[in-house]
Amino acid sequence: MTDTQPAPRSRPGGAPPAELAVLTPDSWTEPFWIAAAEHRLVVPRCTNCGTFRMPPSPFCYVCQAQGIDWVEQTGDGRVYSYTVIHHAVVPLMRDALPYVVVVVELPDAGGVRLVSNLVDCEPSSVEVGMPVRLVWDDVADDVAVPRFTAAR
């Protein structure tokens, strides 16, 4: 194996169908998804006042400045809240049941929250406050979505 070889593409257990991850980025969200495809989780931080915000947007909600730095995250987070979904609202989801949607807060990014999934875990193991770590889900050749699994 050489160090130029791309990372192996993989999908974690319990992740929702790839069809849901057909993205429609704009100029403010696109850098997030380009970094994600490289397996880097980045969150925009205001260059003027230092406030993190998600999703990426053209103005800081505190000082209204537009400048941002993309700050790479370790991917360590905490479950802020969650739901375990047992019913498919559309047929596409039938084979994915049950799956866990988590709202994860990132302490290293001012507590901004991501809407994601708990993967590679028993759904019943989820609880508010549980520490989680980032797992990349390669849903397509050029698209990766951040998911989370139990830390430790």
Add this chain to the structure above:
Amino acid sequence: MLKDRAAIVGVGASQYYKRGQSLPQTNLELVGKAILGALDDAGLTVRDVDGFGLYSFGLDPALVAQTLGIPEVRFSGMLTGGGGGAAGSVGLAAAAIASGMADVVVSYMTLQQAGLRRFGASFAGSAGGGGQYSAPPSPEGDFVRPAGLLGPGQMFSILARRHMHLYGTTREHLAEVAISTRNNAIPRPSALMRAPLTLDDYFDARMISDPLCLYDYCLECDGAVAVVTTSAERARDLRQKPVYVLATANGGNGRWGQAITWMNMDDEYFASSGHRPVAQRLYEMAGVGPADVDVAELYDHFTPMVLMQLEDYGLCPIGESGPFVEAGSIRFPTGSMPVNTHGGNLSEAYIIGMTHVKEAVEQLRGTAVNQVADAEIALVTGGPASIPVSSLLLRR
């Protein structure tokens, strides 16, 4: 000041149907029947109507006006957002009347969830098979949809779980909302769900989006409701006893924003209905407080959001709605604060909250099926949702 300047003088509704069963009637036909019924209730005709005060998802008032033959429209306004505007649509009507822009204003909601047109999958997108009520793809949606968070019930489950974590709220508390609301539907001919609901039924029901099971969800319906509002002066000469708009408010914290479709609301009020600042303005306009409310018609798309509205409207302290309902407080007729005396979205019919306005009017006229004795002031809320959320205080 808007206080007491306008009054609701007519209410009307189509028959209510389970999803898709209103066919072959059209959506336009349903709303027309509701509007004509409300005008007849008031002793008015389409020739008196000159305005619309609406909220999202209904039918274009231009189509309604041309179809019914309304002579001239002088005001047509709609609250943005979603079901949050239900009660506030009547507030918008009152504002148009008090400002002199219109004289007789109709508010309505109509929906027909036939085929794939289901609100329950409204964030699934076309790839997910979300159907006609689906929100279009957006850069913001890219941060939610890939997680399989596709419907409002799933989204509100996340708020409910946070409320449970913070305050010890339990599924038994959610069940009490479902059961007390069902009890109110049982004697009502207009209600779609009239069989008693027991605690065993509740816990035996299938889990949909944990912690919400089948009975925590509202119904999926077809139907229409219309409300006619005019000036307090004109109201005194009409067929029904006027029901005055004591106060109305809409909006919410800016950072409540799109709420359930972004999940970055401030921690301080994440596990809330988003109504807290609206409730404060509502009571300020009215010059009354929570203790003055005789009956509360609270938008009940999902049971935990009734709990959070009880808190946000000061009907119990923040975080204490679980024990409050457990004590029987929201039961009719024995509780201290009867809630959703018509059976609500959960058990009568889901017409996106307009049945709550109709019920409040009937309570204050003294003609309700489940009449709260001597009801003088009724609270009506629109759905906890993206801003604006809204509410009304009505008085007899």
